[in-house]
Amino acid sequence: MSISDWTKGSDGIAYQVCGQCKAVWYFERRFCPACGTDHPATLQASGRGVIHALTLVARAPTEELRTHAPYLIVLVDAEEGFRLMAHGDPALQIGDRVFARFTQLAGHKIPYFDKV
Numbered sequence: 001m002s003i004s005d006w007t008k009g010s011d012g013i014a015y016q017v018c019g020q021c022k023a024v025w026y027f028e029r030r031f032c033p034a035c036g037t038d039h040p041a042t043l044q045a046s047g048r049g050v051i052h053a054l055t056l057v058a059r060a061p062t063e064e065l066r067t068h069a070p071y072l073i074v075l076v077d078a079e080e081g082f083r084l085m086a087h088g089d090p091a092l093q094i095g096d097r098v099f100a101r102f103t104q105l106a107g108h109k110i111p112y113f114d115k116v
């Protein structure tokens with residue numbers, strides 16, 4: 001089964017697990033950040049999680065994002081145990097259960113979280 005990964009253009013969130021110490025993380029690496037074991041497994045995340053923190057961005061950092069401001073940046077605890085930063089519905093609050101969908105922002109595919 002191939003893994004869908006929004007950073008590679010398909011609708012999905014990938015994460016990695018260490019085969020040795022079972023550490024779980026989000027950004028693709030060649031070695032486990034906890035114990036250094038190589039060849040971690042890349043797995044498909046469900047897209048479900050809980051809002052850990054959020055920030056409403058009123059002043060966008062780039063010109064192309066400025067037309068989208070204000071927008072909400074969320075830190076999501078995925079149910080698989082890793083944490084990722086993404087965009088989300090401005091009505092979200094800390095502790096909300098969320099699910100990822102995929103949309104385009106300023107010409108790039110991004111994950112976007114809505115309340116379940």
Ligand SMILES: [Zn+2]
Nearest residue numbers: 018021032035
């Ligand atoms: Zn490890």
